[in-house]
Amino acid sequence: MNELIEKGIKAKNAAGQLSQLSTQQKNNALKHAADELINEAEFILNENQKDLEAASANNVKGALLDRLRLTRDRIESMAEGLEQVARLDDPVGEVLYMKKRPNGLQIGQIRVPLGVIGIIYEARPNVTADAFALCLKTGNAVILRGGKEAINSNKAIVKVIQDALNNKKVPVDAIQLVEDTSRESAVAMMKLNKYLDVLIPRGGAGLIQTVVENSSVPVLETGVGNCHTFIDESADLQKAQKIAVNAKTHRPGVCNAMESLLVHSSVADKILPPLCDELKNLNVEIRGDDTVQKLVPFAISATEEDWSTEYLDLILAVKVVSSLDEAINHINTYGSSHSECIVTENYSNAQRFLQEVDAAAVYVNASTRFTDGFEFGFGAEIGISTQKLHARGPMGLKELTSTKYIIYGNGQIR
C-alpha cells in the first residue's frame, strides 16, 4: 500500500507542525475552510451527483442513498459545524497539574495532540468535514478512508479544505483522503502502526467489529448500544412512561435509543398496558416474556436473542423482573455498556443502580437519548466510546488529545 505509506509520512510531518500551531491559526483555518465549503458548494454538489448516479446504477436506495446525498443545506450545516468547532476551547496546552517533588524537580502534565488519527467510515460525506474539524482543532493530522460510494464527494470536500488550509499557511496534509477504497486499503490502514497513533471506525456494527478484530493500531471503539430502561417498583409512572416513550421513539436508529424495557413485577400491570398502547400507536412492535404477553395482548413472544439485540428500529423487548438485583444482572449480562436508565423515586435503589450498572452512562429518571457530546456540553463529538481504555462515553475534543510530562530540573540526578 504505497499510497498509505506515502500519506502516513506526510501526515507525520504535518502532525509535528500542527502541534505547534496557535489556537488562533487553527481557528482562522477552520473559519476559512467553512467559507470555502460554501463558496465551492456548486463544485461539491456536482461531484456528489456523480456518486449519487453511480449509487443509483448499483441499486442503492433508501436510507443509504439519503446519507450519501448532499444538498446546499447540508453543505451549510457542514460549514456551520466547522465554525462551531472554531468557537470551542482549544484543549491543547492545558496544564493538568504541576507539582514540585521533594528533590526540587517540578513535574507537570500537559495536554498535547495525539498525532496522526486514522478514521475509517462508510458513505456519509459529512463525516469528512466533521472529523477534519475536530482533528485540526486538537492539532492532529487525519487520514480519512471513507466508503467507495462517496469517493467523489469526499475528494471534492478534501480538495476545498486543503486549498483553504494552503491559503492560511496551515500544512495541507492536516487532512488526507485515501483514494484507494478497496477492502485492502482498509486492512492496510489497520496495520499502519508506524504512522497512525489511533484508528477510529465510524459506522455500523460490522465495520467496528472488523476494525477491533484486525487492527494493530490502537482503536477507539465507538458505538453499539443495547440500552435499557428499568421501571422500578417506586417509579413515578407518569415520568416512566414519558421517559420510555422518548428513549424508544425519539430517534430509534441511533445508539442511545432504548432497545429493552425492564419493569418491576409490582408495577407491571399498572404501567405496561398504557405504555405499550402508546408505543403501539407510535408503531413500535412489542416483544415480551410470558407476563408481558398476558398484560399486553398484542405483544409477541421474545426469544433469548431479543435480549441482546440492538434493533435500531421501532421494536422493543420487554421483560418483567422481580427485583432491582434481577434488573442489574440482566443489564450487566445482555447490555452493551452504553447507556442505561432506572426510573425510581427510591434513593437507595437509584444509588445502587448508578454504582452497580457497568456502562458508559448511567441515568436516574432521564431518557438515555442524552448520551451525546452536544447534550453533555462538549460542543461536538467524534463518537461514543464503549470501551474502557482512554475514553468512555461521548468523546469531544479532549478525547482527541494525549498528555506529556514536562520536567523542570536544575541538575538533579539519581
Add this chain to the structure above:
Amino acid sequence: MNELIEKGIKAKNAAGQLSQLSTQQKNNALKHAADELINEAEFILNENQKDLEAASANNVKGALLDRLRLTRDRIESMAEGLEQVARLDDPVGEVLYMKKRPNGLQIGQIRVPLGVIGIIYEARPNVTADAFALCLKTGNAVILRGGKEAINSNKAIVKVIQDALNNKKVPVDAIQLVEDTSRESAVAMMKLNKYLDVLIPRGGAGLIQTVVENSSVPVLETGVGNCHTFIDESADLQKAQKIAVNAKTHRPGVCNAMESLLVHSSVADKILPPLCDELKNLNVEIRGDDTVQKLVPFAISATEEDWSTEYLDLILAVKVVSSLDEAINHINTYGSSHSECIVTENYSNAQRFLQEVDAAAVYVNASTRFTDGFEFGFGAEIGISTQKLHARGPMGLKELTSTKYIIYGNGQIR
C-alpha cells in the same frame, strides 16, 4: 482454550464484586496477603527451587536465572510492596467533575475500575504479586500469564494470595494464573475480547511487539526507551556531565537510561573529552560520528543503526549537532518517545525543547532516569506507557481505572 474462557468468566464475575468493595476491604485483603506471603515463604521458596532446577537443567544462566530466583529477602520485598499499595489512596469513586446542564440534568464523571486486566509477562515471579496488588487496589480482576520458567513459583504465590483473599471474604478470582504456558495460551489471551478489558505486556521488546501486533484486546504498550540527552550551546557543562553520566551509567539496563548523547558543535570540544573519559572509566563504550571520533580517540564509528538502538548496556551513541533544530529533529526521528532531556541555560531553547520534542517525558536539566512511577510520586507503577492512548509515561493506580458518567435527572426527555 477452555482454561482461558473458564478463567475469563470467573474474572468477569469477580470484577463485578471487586468494583463494589470498600477501600478498607481491599486494604485489609492486601495486608493479609502480605502477611501470608511471609508466613508461607518456605512453601514459596520450595516451589521456586523446582523452577530454578528446571532452568539450570535447561542451561538458563546469568541475569535470567537471577530474575527467576526468589530469596527470603525478595519475598519480604514482595510483601512490603503489597503493604505499600495498601497505603496509597484509592482512586476508585473519585468524582472527576459534576455539572448541571441547562435542562437541569446533573452530569458527573466518576472513576471506576477497568474490569478485567490481562498481564503477559516473562520469568520474574515478583511481577505476580506486584501486578495483583495494583489491580486489587483499583478494584480490577487480573488474569496473569507468566513465563513457563516461573510456573511453580507463580502457582505458589497465587495460591497463597488466593487463600488470603478467601480468608478476608474477597473473591479469590481477583487473581488467576493461566497454567498453560504454551505460546498458544498467550495468543488466545490476545483474542479474549469478551472477557478482557485490557492487556498489558511486561517484558522485553520482542514480547511487547508480539502483543501489539496480534492483540485484538486493547493493549497498554510499555516500555522501549531510546532516550537522548542533548547538551546545548549554553549548557552548564558541569551539570551536563553529571546528568549525562547518571543517565547512562546509574542503571544501564532499564528503559529510562540514556542511549544517545547529542552535543552542540560549539561546546563539543570542551565537554566531550572529559565526559567521555569519565564514561570510559565507568566501562562505557563510545560510538561516535566523525567529529566525535576526532575529539575522543577511543570512540569507535557509529553506524546509522546506532541512532535507533536501545542498547540497555554500557554503550553510548554520540553525535555532534549544529543546532537545537537538528537535535529536536534527530530525537523525533530516531527516539522512541520515552524520555528526552536538554541541558541548557537558555530559556527559549528550554521551552522549545519541552514543546517540540514528542515524548512521554521531556526534561530540562535533569537525568532521564527519573521517569518512573515512584520518582513521579505515584507510589507504584505498572509500567511506563509509550503509546498515546489512555496513558502516557509512568502508569500508577489511576491509569488502571476507567470512568463512568452518572446522570441525575427528574424526568428529562429530548
